[in-house]
Amino acid sequence: KAGVTQTPRYLIKTRGQQVTLSCSPISGHRSVSWYQQTPGQGLQFLFEYFSETQRNKGNFPGRFSGRQFSNSRSEMNVSTLELGDSALYLCASSPSTGTGTYEQYFGPGTRLTVT
Amino acid sequence: DQQVKQNSPSLSVQEGRISILNCDYTNSMFDYFLWYKKYPAEGPTFLISISSIKDKNEDGRFTVFLNKSAKHLSLHIVPSQPGDSAVYFCAASRVGSNYKLTFGKGTLLTVNP
Numbered sequence: 001k002a003g004v005t006q007t008p009r010y011l012i013k014t015r016g017q018q019v020t021l022s023c024s025p026i027s028g029h030r031s032v033s034w035y036q037q038t039p040g041q042g043l044q045f046l047f048e049y050f051s052e053t054q055r056n057k058g059n060f061p062g063r064f065s066g067r068q069f070s071n072s073r074s075e076m077n078v079s080t081l082e083l084g085d086s087a088l089y090l091c092a093s094s095p096s097t098g099t100g101t102y103e104q105y106f107g108p109g110t111r112l113t114v115t
Numbered sequence: 116d117q118q119v120k121q122n123s124p125s126l127s128v129q130e131g132r133i134s135i136l137n138c139d140y141t142n143s144m145f146d147y148f149l150w151y152k153k154y155p156a157e158g159p160t161f162l163i164s165i166s167s168i169k170d171k172n173e174d175g176r177f178t179v180f181l182n183k184s185a186k187h188l189s190l191h192i193v194p195s196q197p198g199d200s201a202v203y204f205c206a207a208s209r210v211g212s213n214y215k216l217t218f219g220k221g222t223l224l225t226v227n228p
Contacts, residue, residue, distance in 0.1 A: 004158070031214050043159075043204065043218035056215050090158050096214050103149060104216060106158030 002027065004093050004107035012113045018079040021110045025072050025093030032074040033104060034066060037088040046089075049074055050096075078112075086114045118142045119207050121219035129227055134192040136222050138205030141186065145207040149216065150179060150190045153202045162203075163190070166210070195226045 005024045013019050025032050034046040045058040049068035066076040072093075078085055088111050092104035120139045128134045136150075146167035151159035165172040165179045165188070172179050178191045192199055202223050206216040 033214050033216075035216075035218075042220040043206075043216075045215050045217070048214040050214070058215075092158075092216075094214055102214075103161045103164055104214070105161060106151075108156070108158045 004091055004105055006089075006091050006107040006110050008110060009108065010111045010113075012115060013081050014115050015081055015083060017081050018077060019081060019112060020075055020077045021089055021091075021112075023074045023076075023091030023093075023107060025074070025091075026105055029093035029095050029105075030072050031094040031096045031102075032068055032072065033092045033094070034074070034076050035090045035092065036060070037090060037109070038086075043090070046076065081114045083114050086112060088112075116141075117220075118145075119205055119217050119219040121203075121205055121222050123222050124220075125223040125225070127225045127227060128195050130197055131194045134190075134195045134199065134224055134226065136190040136192075136203050136205075136224065138188050138190075138219055139186055140188075140207050142207070142217070143186070144209055145217070146210050147208045148179070148181060148188050149206045149208075150177075151204045151206060152199075153204060153221070159204055192224075195224075197226050197228050200224060200226050 031050045033048040037043045047057045052068045063079045068074045088109045090109045092106045094102045094104045096102035149164040150162040153159045181188045202221040204221045205219040
């Protein structure tokens with residue numbers, strides 16, 4: 001099976017712009033989560049989608065949003081970029097349906113640099 | 116408030132010896148724990164997990180121990196190999212919402228030949 005793929009791998013944007021990142025989960029996985037990794041804060045949960053519905057959201061401002069399509073692919077959007085949004089954005093997919101225990105499998109990430 | 120803590124930023128061991136990575140958590144609602152390994156410029160790779168109903172889980176060279184009363188878990192790697200050199204993250208979640216992982220800040224393991 002192909003793993004989780006994320007595009008683009010690298011991105012440079014300027015303050016005030018917006019950005020859209022894409023994630024394709026492992027085939028058959030319906031749950032997609034997004035995480036932000038920074039040197040200071042580590043890996044932090046952004047939000048999770050299952051069957052096109054957001055089930056949970058982390059403590060991030062409303063500038064961070066996402067969506068999931070019927071084929072389980074997901075996008076996240078960051079509007080009005082700030083310098084502090086520079087980070088590695090990781091997508092993870094899981095076969096989880098909401099009950100039981102399941103591992104998450106991560107993609108390689110998108111490195112976003114805001115200048 | 117850091118709910119999952121990895122107090123050792125780095126650990127260095129000799130090839131062939133045991134590596135022990137530690138993790139503490141404060142949220143008693145956590146009942147599912149995972150370890151991930153991460154190389155630079157790659158996403159985390161799942162290694163091993165343990166449910167709170169167990170106190171030990173083994174997979175090849177990797178063993179995770181859970182001490183619920185102490186809210187402590189550890190990852191043992193025996194024998195350590197140079198290819199194990201990476202950042203190791205401990206993560207915790209609640210069954211039923213394990214799509215939301217809370218991560219520690221990681222421990223850089225260096226295995227010297």
